[in-house]
Amino acid sequence: MSVISSITVKVPATTANLGPGFDCIGAALTLYNKFTFTPLDGGELIIAVTGAEAERVQTDTSNLLYQAFVKCYEYIGETPPPVKMAIELGVPLARGLGSSATAIVGGLMGANQLAGAPLSELEVMKLAIAMEGHPDNVVPALLGGCRLAATSADGWEVCDIPWHGDIIPVVAIPDFELSTSEARQVLPTEFSRADAIFNTAHLGLLLRGLETGQGEWLRAALQDRLHQPYRQALIPGYDAVKGAALAAGAYGMVISGAGPTLLALVDRLHSQAVEAAMLSAWQSVGIIAVVRSLSLDTQGASYQG
Numbered sequence: 001m002s003v004i005s006s007i008t009v010k011v012p013a014t015t016a017n018l019g020p021g022f023d024c025i026g027a028a029l030t031l032y033n034k035f036t037f038t039p040l041d042g043g044e045l046i047i048a049v050t051g052a053e054a055e056r057v058q059t060d061t062s063n064l065l066y067q068a069f070v071k072c073y074e075y076i077g078e079t080p081p082p083v084k085m086a087i088e089l090g091v092p093l094a095r096g097l098g099s100s101a102t103a104i105v106g107g108l109m110g111a112n113q114l115a116g117a118p119l120s121e122l123e124v125m126k127l128a129i130a131m132e133g134h135p136d137n138v139v140p141a142l143l144g145g146c147r148l149a150a151t152s153a154d155g156w157e158v159c160d161i162p163w164h165g166d167i168i169p170v171v172a173i174p175d176f177e178l179s180t181s182e183a184r185q186v187l188p189t190e191f192s193r194a195d196a197i198f199n200t201a202h203l204g205l206l207l208r209g210l211e212t213g214q215g216e217w218l219r220a221a222l223q224d225r226l227h228q229p230y231r232q233a234l235i236p237g238y239d240a241v242k243g244a245a246l247a248a249g250a251y252g253m254v255i256s257g258a259g260p261t262l263l264a265l266v267d268r269l270h271s272q273a274v275e276a277a278m279l280s281a282w283q284s285v286g287i288i289a290v291v292r293s294l295s296l297d298t299q300g301a302s303y304q305g
């Protein structure tokens, strides 16, 4: 029997909602966390974290990566082995770029591989959605690309959403955190018929805009009435950054996930101008940010050699 010395899983960041697709659509981005699992002969759990803000990640059993690791073993009815986990952070924490989804997907995949791969990708996906509570980060983190997830009679239907190669996602990441649970608490539990129709129509338009790259469709589509109106007040500088992005030629700007990162969709010609405009708008209200043009990650979570 071969003994596994260690397993590394690389998981992409994700941007969820894309404006009108609250809790159902998300895209994987070219920014990554890496998780290495090394079985130990015995002793205490060891969690070592490197990268920016490493000191903010829990290193005891409350760590989300470890909780996902344990969840996989619970599901297959086995006791989790003693393990050392090394976390290399590339995805900023609690910024609306799916950091929690990377930990959930990474922990489930690491455990599944160490246990001899008893779970299918579909089972890993269902466990990940159950842990996160919504599908729009964990599904693209696992599968890559842009994905839409909808409930079906016996679980989930997931489809990939074509993304035109000329559409660039520009992320403006401020230097403050906003936890997803805090950003969900400000949302109403009921909505008007007009708002439901507004989002249904705009999500439909967004899907066609993403597929074709048609600028007018994208410009109209990147609007929302289910979450953004309630969350904007949690993000100082939102109006200034949005105004600057649009003036510099972005199709639109939305809150990435639960925020506070802001996401502009832009054509190739305007991406540098939009980056500069978003950065300086945030600086003008005293907020330090990192602004980057990224690409879609098409691979999703993967085991590294």
Ligand SMILES: Nc1ncnc2c1ncn2[C@@H]1O[C@H](COP(=O)(O)OP(=O)(O)OP(=O)(O)O)[C@@H](O)[C@H]1O
Pocket: 014, 016, 033, 057, 058, 063, 064, 065, 087, 089, 092, 093, 094, 095, 096, 097, 098, 099, 100, 101, 102, 103, 137, 178, 179, 180, 181, 256, 257, 258, 259
């Ligand atoms: N690499 C990691 N390892 C362990 N735990 C992590 C890791 N990354 C994030 N977490 C946990 O997830 C929390 C952040 O989750 P939260 O859902 O608030 O934000 P997010 O996932 O970054 O944003 P969003 O869901 O809006 O995209 C962190 O405070 C930490 O507890």
Ligand SMILES: N[C@@H](CCO)C(=O)O
Pocket: 016, 017, 022, 023, 024, 134, 136, 137, 180, 183, 184, 227, 257, 258
């Ligand atoms: N759809 C989720 C994404 C963040 O995890 C939200 O907006 O709360």
